[in-house]
Amino acid sequence: MALSENPESGSVSEASEASETPDGPARRGRVRARRAAVMAVPATLVAGTLAVLTAEGALGVQFAISGMPFTVTATELNGTGFEQFGGLDEMAPGSPNAGDTGGQVLVVTSAIKNATLTKLCQSVDLGGTNLLITAGSGAEKVTASDLTTDSTELSGDAAFNNIEIGNDASTLTKAGVKGPIGVFSQQADTVRIANLRQTNYATTAGVFKLPGLKLRFSSTGC
């Protein structure tokens, strides 16, 4: 029927197709459902197991987000080995989140060696809807090691133990992260922050354990 529509165009290719298959459409590759199921079924089982283990807190997962502001709240944060210093975050070139900032944000970098968080809630504004991640609302709490966050806003009721204020950021020792030389910083042995609320641009953690994990879309943030 294609021949009747435009008789002179592409006659070579159609002739070759016709020679391949004198009857009906050309033989071509296809996905066989049963063959695909051989892989799909075990893959689904593994994905389900991973999700369940993570939700139970048996499996740690890694997070690394940046260039997009997101909010983190928790009713309580307990940490050992705490450092804090100022810094400058660069977004990826041409990032749509840059706005009028020129692609740079002034941030406070907080690093905590080992942290325990109660009722963690994390939300990313995707324009109109929010991606909401909650965890640790049950008996088991969220734990994170080598947690580093770059925040523009940080609020809460904090209590520090053995705090040293006014160190040079390059001489920090408590959490294993060193800042740029000549920058004001502080560090403490332990930290306890109640009603934590952060607006972050980047966060990394060596290992995050998220018992009671829930991932959903919501019209309101944290």
Added chain:
Amino acid sequence: MSSRTGFRSAFRRWRADRPFWGGVLLALGGAEVLLTMKASVKVMLHAGMQGLAGYLLPTLMVLLGLLILFNPAQRLFYSITGVLVALGTWLTSNLGGFFVGLLLGVVGSCLAFGWLPDQEPRVRRRLRRDGGVAATEV
């Protein structure tokens, strides 16, 4: 006009030769995971090897997706590796790019795994259309 239809039919034949959607979905899944990462390299270096794995796995997904497209002969190896790597991003890269990239990668790998070249057109449809002719051939 004639060159465009020629290009389109050539593309259609190229596509019929390989697990096209499988490769595309796997590569897209990897790209989506990478997009959600975007963490600055400086921060990642603090996290060390574990942080690097977070970049390595989605990059592998993109590469395997492209390899499925351009070297479909090895699609079994690529798709098995692809599904393992896609599942691994749940652990290393933001829950597999907040699950979207993981889903795309697993679906793409399964499509590539289930794909077979040189298949007869669907038997039932052919039988319905040209009735006894196909039946006598078989």
